[in-house]
Amino acid sequence: MLLVLAHGSRRHGSNEEVRRLSGRLGELLGERYARVAPAFLELAEPPIPAAIDAAVSAGADEVVLFPYFLAAGRHVCDDIPRLVAEARRRHPRVRLELRPHLGELPGLLPLLAEYLR
Amino acid sequence: MLLVLAHGSRRHGSNEEVRRLSGRLGELLGERYARVAPAFLELAEPPIPAAIDAAVSAGADEVVLFPYFLAAGRHVCDDIPRLVAEARRRHPRVRLELRPHLGELPGLLPLLAEYLR
Numbered sequence: 001m002l003l004v005l006a007h008g009s010r011r012h013g014s015n016e017e018v019r020r021l022s023g024r025l026g027e028l029l030g031e032r033y034a035r036v037a038p039a040f041l042e043l044a045e046p047p048i049p050a051a052i053d054a055a056v057s058a059g060a061d062e063v064v065l066f067p068y069f070l071a072a073g074r075h076v077c078d079d080i081p082r083l084v085a086e087a088r089r090r091h092p093r094v095r096l097e098l099r100p101h102l103g104e105l106p107g108l109l110p111l112l113a114e115y116l117r
Numbered sequence: 118m119l120l121v122l123a124h125g126s127r128r129h130g131s132n133e134e135v136r137r138l139s140g141r142l143g144e145l146l147g148e149r150y151a152r153v154a155p156a157f158l159e160l161a162e163p164p165i166p167a168a169i170d171a172a173v174s175a176g177a178d179e180v181v182l183f184p185y186f187l188a189a190g191r192h193v194c195d196d197i198p199r200l201v202a203e204a205r206r207r208h209p210r211v212r213l214e215l216r217p218h219l220g221e222l223p224g225l226l227p228l229l230a231e232y233l234r
Contacts, residue, residue, distance in 0.1 A: 002233060009190040017188055017220060021229075028230040066233060070187055070219070071134055073126040099233070102187070103134060107228045112138075113145040115222055116119060116183060 001060040002026075002033040003051055005080060006068045008040030015044040018068065033064070041075055048080070052087045056094050063094060067101035076101045118177040119143075119150040120168055122197060123185045125157035132161040135185065150181070158192055165197070169204040173211050180211060184218035193218045 004025065006018040018038045026036035035058075039051030046054065048065075055063050065084060069076045084098045102108070121142065123135040135155045143153035152175075156168030163171065165182075172180050182201060186193045201215045219225070 006188070009188055011190045011194065013194075014188040014190040021226065024226055025230060025233065028226070029233060032234055064233070066229075068187060070185060071123070071126055071131040073128045073131040077128065077130075102229070105228060105232055107232070109138065109141055109145070111222060111224045111228055112183075112219070113142060115224070116142065116146060116181070116216070117149055 001055045001058075001062065002029065002036040002064045002066060003039045003048070003055065004036065004066055004068050005039055005041070005048055006044075007075060008042045008044035010043055015040065018044075021068070034060070041079060048083050049087060052083075052096065053090070056091045061094055062097065064097045064099060066099045069101045070103040072101065072103065076103075118172045118175075118179065119146065119153040119181045119183060120156045120165070120172065121153065121183055121185050122156055122158070122165055123161075124192060125159045125161035127160055132157065135161075138185070151177070158196060165200050166204060169200075169213065170207070173208045178211055179214065181214045181216060183216045186218045187220040189218060189220065193220075 004022045009015055022036050022038040029036060039046055039048045041048060052063060067076050067080055084096055088096050121139045126132055139153050139155040146153060156163055156165045158165060169180060184193050184197055201213055205213050
């Protein structure tokens with residue numbers, strides 16, 4: 001199972017973007033993950049802890065968590081690692097793998113340079 | 118001139134990430150832009166209006182503005198377009214080109230799929 005972790009927004013359309021992204025990743029990565037779903041830090045449903053709990057209840061023994069964040073701010077450095085640590089205590093038998101956030105992807109800079117050229 | 122528009126964070130390191138990104142884009146895109154610099158919506162220096170004004174004072178007759186944001190939330194949909202509209206009124210002779218935000222880059226989804234595979 002892959003969870004795409006986003007901030008969440010008061011703007012409905014912004015949360016829908018994340019849901020659409022999760023859906024498309026689910027199509028592209030169907031062989032790697034049984035399911036891809038979004039989860040939000042605040043302002044949108046489901047919250048990250050509930051999404052992890054739901055994945056475990058549904059039988060996942062591995063949950064990959066991908067922070068869909070550009071900057072290593074408070075959310076990426078503190079809030080998300082804390083939520084994951086808490087979830088590990090709730091589900092000691094499940095492998096919760098927190099990936100580096102999007103802003104750290106090595107391919108991002110060449111993509112931006114190509115687009116802005 | 119290219120301005121990389123970011124949110125700004127209380128966390129110094131997060132703002133530094135944006136400054137580093139701007140620096141690396143400046144190296145990669147030196148033939149296209151005389152300068153690449155960061156500008157922030159809040160919590161970091163320089164603010165977007167001041168960065169635009171400084172570019173114009175330095176002689177730029179074109180400023181490309183790239184919102185380094187993932188989601189089309191309030192900042193991308195309302196705040197940044199408003200700041201750009203205000204800057205256009207201050208500098209009617211300068212071409213201010215507001216680009217789509219990072220989250221809309223077509224190449225982003227394949228990059229994510231590759232990374233998460």
